[in-house]
């Protein structure tokens with residue numbers, strides 16, 4: 001993790017820029033939740049984000065979230081990354097919205113450690129093997145199963161295909177269609193590079209890191225949630 005060079009005032013300016021991008025793409029900035037993704041930065045990014053008035057913060061790695069969470073009640077943590085079941089215990093009680101639930105076993109563990117928790121089902125809309133998420137055809141069954149565990153399923157989440165806004169757009173349309181069919185309100189899609197496509201396809205929540213905090217350090221070397229969950233880990 002590296003320090004974030006941006007001050008609170010700079011992050012506030014950049015957040016205003018992101019909101020202008022949302023508006024320019026035809027969206028209502030007041031209706032799109034901005035999740036500030038602090039991954040790769042140390043606590044300085046949390047300090048800058050909260051000084052900028054941003055209360056929804058996102059993290060991809062369990063240990064990073066734990067390291068940055070000082071119990072500030074103003075912060076709503078969103079967990080966004082690949083998650084192994086054995087990391088759920090670390091995060092329970094800290095995470096306000098689990099955005100990357102993509103299999104029943106993970107949902108069962110979240111329900112056990114954080115009963116009734118708010119979750120999104122992550123859907124792999126690009127078909128890229130490196131991305132997390134359930135297959136679109138499995139989303140309905142997963143939503144039903146998670147509700148059966150007592151979880152509060154608020155919506156769907158997707159990471160756009162790499163390559164920019166226009167490349168990501170068909171996947172976002174898939175997510176939108178799925179959410180509509182399932183009657184789910186939250187559509188978490190769009191990152192720094194593809195906010196416009198996400199807005200055009202009806203995002204309600206964008207997750208933005210680079211556009212607020214600048215370029216990140218390299219991801220953690222190995223292990224952690226980046227690894228594929230192993231069969232024995234399910």
Ligand SMILES: *Cc1c(COP(=O)(O)O)cnc(C)c1O
Pocket residue numbers: 037039060080081159191192193207208209210211
């Ligand atoms: C890193 C990450 C983001 C933010 O990406 P930027 O390109 O820095 O805006 C959003 N969502 C997920 C799931 C991520 O892993």
